[in-house]
Amino acid sequence: MRFEEEFSHNVHDDDDHSKTMSQCSVGALRPEHKNFVVVGYALTSKKIKSFLQPKLEGLARNKGILFVAIDQNRPLSDQGPFDIVLHKEYRRTHPEVTVLDPPDAILHLHNRQSMLQCVADMNLSNSYGIVGVPRQLVIKRDASSIPDAVAKAGLTLPLVAKPLVADGSAKSHELSLAYDQYSLQKLEPPLVLQEFVNHGGVLFKVYIVGEAIKVVRRFSLPDVSKRELAKNAGVFRFPRVSCAAASADDADLDPSVAELPPRPLLERLAKELRCRLGLRLFNLDIIREHGTRDHFYVIDINYFPGYGKMPGYEHIFTDFLLSLVQS
Template identity: 80%
Template sequence: MRLNGEISCWNEEQRENESGALVSPPKLVVGYALTSKKVKSFLQPKLEGLARKKGIMFVAIDQNRPLSDQGPFDIVLHKLTGKEWRQILEDYWEKHPEVTVLDPPGAIQHLNNRQSMLQDVADLNLSDCYGRVGVPKQLVITKDPSSITHAVDRAGLTFPIVAKPLVVDGSAKSHELSLAFDQYSLSMLEPPLVLQEFVNHGGVLFKVYIVGEAIKVVRRFSLPDVDESQVLNNAGVFRFPRVSCAAASADDADLDPAVAELPPRPLLERLAKELRWRLGLRLFNIDIIRKHGIRDQYYVIDINYFPGYGKMPGYEQIFTDFLLSLMKSKYKRRSSNS
């Protein structure tokens, strides 16, 4: 078959490599449609090497050719934006339902809006013996900066207030945030945006990576706590880049144990399970903070599709195991139906 312009003769059970040794065909062919930045961060040599050993072949999808003319693929892995790509992928999936698409474009769309993104968490009302999970009090502003002050008063939000772009489109700008300290500064913000009450969290957030049923948690430095005097003495808007992405890992830092303690594993497993089902996604991460001084109160502040797995310790093993598990599940379903 032809893969992205290269001919691979896997129509035989085995073929010879350059040294003349027999090589088994790949168990799994994964076509990927990713930005060049994502390819560089995700398809690292260690991942590709481990994948080859496990019989997984990653093949670049040529965006200049019809998708149906490429492959065949067992899995399509993608993170591209735009209506055109979404339509291409949906048309392809309709014609090739046997291919696993990671993840369905309609489900990913849900995370492109911060209002709908966190609504699923708010609807959970997750509270058990391991802790409580919610979202910060928030407000959506779609237009007219002059109306923000009145809307904030009406909603009862207190300062400081975090402002984030409403739409998440994969650009660096969509992950920037601002911190507003007074009412006057609110009119300087540019809708559409989401306003969230800032929650003191010890300057640390927990990045919870989800790969299928696997969960991995890392600590990242975040915005420092803000006390009442800082609110009174500061004015204006302070703008920040993508905080959790740019920040260094806090896993090896000398932190107060009350700040550094990871959220309870059973709580994260329940949260991940609920969100996998509600979102219809298998590849995402959850940014969680713990309210400073309250050990069992957690807030989800962001959810991202197909995050920077290259920064997740041991992602190569976790990801390749996940891909193989998808095929194993598919074969089981086929056997039970036959």
Template identity: 80%
Template sequence: MGLQGQIIPYKNGEKEEDDDERAGKEISPFPPPPLHSKFAVVGYALTSKKIKSFLKPKLEGLARNKGILFVAIDQNRPLSDQGPFDIVLHKLTGKEWRQILESACTFPHYEPHDMIVEDYRRTHPEVTVLDPPDAIQHLHNRQSMLQCVADMNLSNSYGKVGIPKQIVIKKDASSIPGAVAKAGLMLPIVAKPLVADGSAKSHELSLAYDQQSLKKLEPPLVLQEFVNHGGVMFKVYIVGETIKVVRRFSLPDVCKRELSNIAGVFRFPRVSCAAASADNADLDPGVAELPPRPLLEKLARELCRRLGLRLFNLDIIREHGTRDRFYVIDINYFPGYGKMPEYEHIFTDFLLSLVQNQYKKKST
């Protein structure tokens, strides 16, 4: 298997086309947008940082050529006064935004309680929201985000996927050494903020090497047992029914001899980023080999179902010295797709598939 990132459309198992091949095609593989509009309209409510990293000119140009128009949502106006939208794409936090969405759009198990909302449902039943706020909120807590993976206990002939042994400390740093010993966690310990809201602080992590240093950590935290993984992690991007895997450099392994000579807490503002790509690095094949395709297909499918999400990524590591023991260490909603190779084609094809599904439902 080569060392380049892999695209896996796990619906049918076929390999994604090369970027050069697709760029030369003028005809979309999907039928045209619904007849009521020249364009499929995607309303977006994103932070300025996300707009800059995601809505790049190449994406918007390709989308327009395929019949997709991105339109900014004005958060100071009712959603019912805007659009109409075929798709609402969002990554905002806060009660105000959730109320705007929930007052205008239909979600599973959500029942409106006033005539204005009921009228919007009747007038715009076709809108697809990516994704339901309650489902996104589930990933804002590192205690709950990995529970789905733990509950799956995924294991087949291609490998086993779990999560590192972990505990949650909500307050009182002085209790951490006792809690770690009681839970049987081995040093070193990875400490991550309990809240994972996409902010810079939520991406910070610390590595504590000794018992005394554990008291220096600042709750609320999730404490994970560090797993040696050859200094490489796999970022698994999921966009609907397509996944793409890339390698990123990660924290180096820690041997027992080092552990006996190192003390203290080491802080890392952000471990993985696009600049730390390991796809073209000269790596040990046992470290660089991507997780087996069938294992990732099953994991992605099941997590999409359990989480109720279609836009997220997984940080996965392989236990060093094994070929088939994997751990999910983080899940992020609407991650930095701008860092994912070929994201423009993958994302626009995904949006077109959603619009076409809407069109089919209205035609039946």
């Protein structure tokens, strides 16, 4: 699916929701809006519901920001004018417009084979900790060959199986935990197999909006002991690793599990990834290896994640938009 299709798909097929959620209808900019920062958007109906919430739009309008839906059936040159927009064609004829974010960079995160490579290449280690990625193996077809491929790669069970394509769909968030060699043949390629790292059942969602970083805790898969590994067999399927309903921010957790990753480490990681990925709107799923204080793994990177689940996202995002215009 091309960039334009991905971000404009279903913008208008979600009945009246996108009409009521946008501050201004398509192509209807009026003279009194000339003093606003105009953000043209082409988002899926699901993203419109979760992101363009009334609180965000109200705060944005108070700060002089106007969200305007882009009509995918009309030339962009006939719409706007926009100060910030999600559309690669617009950049060619309007270089003064800020486009969020480069399509090729976004597509890089759609493949879990390449997604984590930039983190692995960084080999980030300093006085605040070590950041790596789990050992993983890509299987593109033939499930019957998985046990041999795993043995050859020297991966240790249990293994987390994730769809190779990470396109934001519900299916791309599904994962399985395989406990034994035999059960590996029940998996469905194309997929990525990651070594499961015990992490105290908690992961850290690190939201990045330009220079801003916000971290929240989420409950995750529980640790697997050697005894459980010997006792269990088969494949256990999960709809996704974490969700907003599984917030661990207010839970009574062991401090060694609950302690957030060091801020300087996250700032260095975010800065490096912004540069390497060429993106400004993404989040990281990070875990701490259980029994350590400073050994972290990035297990997923998502473009334009569910910012509606991030506390205070309205203020962070509107400040980010204003900073783009000012710079």
